Amino acid sequence: MPTGVAIRDVREQLFDAAERVLLRDGPSALTSRAVTVEAGCAKGVLHRHFADxxxxxxxxxxxxxxxxxxxxxxxxxxxxxxxxxxxxxxxxxxxxxxxxxxxxxxxxxxxxxxxxxxxxxxxxxxxxxxxxxxxxxxxxxxxxxxxxxxxxxxxxxxxxxxxxxxxxxxxxxxxxxxxxxxxxxxxxxxxxxx
Structure with missing residues (x-):
C-alpha cells in the first residue's frame, strides 16, 4: 500500500483481518505479517497503533x-x-x-x-x-x-x-x-x- 494513504478505522480493520487469519489458519498462523497482509496494509501500520x-x-x-x-x-x-x-x-x-x-x-x-x-x-x-x-x-x-x-x-x-x-x-x-x-x-x- 502506498505511504501517505489514510486507512479508516485502522484498529477495526486490523482486528477483522486477525480474526479472518485466526479462523482460517489457526492461532499458530497469526503473526503481525499475516495480519497486515490480510488487512492490505504495511506492517508498520500495526506497530504505529500498538506497542507490540x-x-x-x-x-x-x-x-x-x-x-x-x-x-x-x-x-x-x-x-x-x-x-x-x-x-x-x-x-x-x-x-x-x-x-x-x-x-x-x-x-x-x-x-x-x-x-x-x-x-x-x-x-x-x-x-x-x-x-x-x-x-x-x-x-x-x-x-x-x-x-x-x-x-x-x-x-x-x-x-x-x-x-x-x-x-x-x-x-x-x-x-x-x-x-x-x-x-x-x-x-x-x-x-x-x-
Whole structure:
C-alpha cells in the first residue's frame, strides 16, 4: 500500500483481518505479517497503533470480549420472551459460531498474551468467562420472572452450559454442530432448573 494513504478505522480493520487469519489458519498462523497482509496494509501500520504484537492481540481479545458483553445485553432483553432453551441455544450458537473458539485457542497458545490479559482479568479464560457472566445474568432475569426455578444455581448452570457447548464447537476444522445438538445440551443442562 502506498505511504501517505489514510486507512479508516485502522484498529477495526486490523482486528477483522486477525480474526479472518485466526479462523482460517489457526492461532499458530497469526503473526503481525499475516495480519497486515490480510488487512492490505504495511506492517508498520500495526506497530504505529500498538506497542507490540502481543499488545495488539490483547486488544483484539478485549474487543471480542466487549462484543460478548454487548450480546449479553441483547440476551437479557429477551428474558420473558420465547423459551429459555431457545434463547440460550441461539445465544450459544452465536457465541461459538463466531471467533470465540479460536480466541480460546489463541489465548491458551500464547504465554505472553495470557500474562497481559491476566493484568485486567486475573481468572478464567477471556471470552468464555464473560460469556458465563452473560448467561448467568440472563438466567437470573428468567428466575426473577419465574420461568426457571427460584432455587436454580445460575452460577453453576452458566459455566456448565459454556463448557458443554464449547465442547461441541471445539473442533475448528470440523462442521459446526447442528442446532438440535446444541438445544439437546442446553435442555439437559437446564432441565432441573425449569
Amino acid at each position: 504484537f502481543d499488545a495488539f492481540l490483547a486488544e483484539l481479545v478485549l474487543d471480542r470480549v466487549a462484543r460478548v458483553e454487548h450480546r449479553g445485553a441483547v440476551l437479557r432483553d429477551r428474558a420473558g420472551e420465547g423459551t429459555v432453551a431457545d434463547n440460550l441455544t441461539g445465544t450459544l450458537i452465536d457465541l461459538f459460531g463466531s471467533v470465540a473458539v479460536a480466541i480460546v485457542g489463541l489465548v491458551t497458545s500464547r504465554d505472553e498474551l495470557r500474562a497481559r490479559l491476566r493484568e485486567s482479568r486475573p481468572t478464567g479464560v477471556p471470552v468464555l468467562t464473560e460469556a458465563a457472566v452473560v448467561i448467568a445474568s440472563y438466567l437470573v432475569a428468567e428466575r426473577d420472572l419465574g420461568r426457571i426455578a427460584a432455587d436454580a444455581e445460575v452460577d453453576t448452570l452458566a459455566p456448565t452450559l459454556i463448557g458443554a457447548v464449547h465442547m461441541l464447537f471445539a473442533d475448528r476444522k470440523g462442521a459446526p454442530p447442528q442446532e438440535a445438538a446444541v438445544r439437546k445440551v442446553v435442555t439437559a443442562v437446564v432441565a432441573d432448573a425449569g
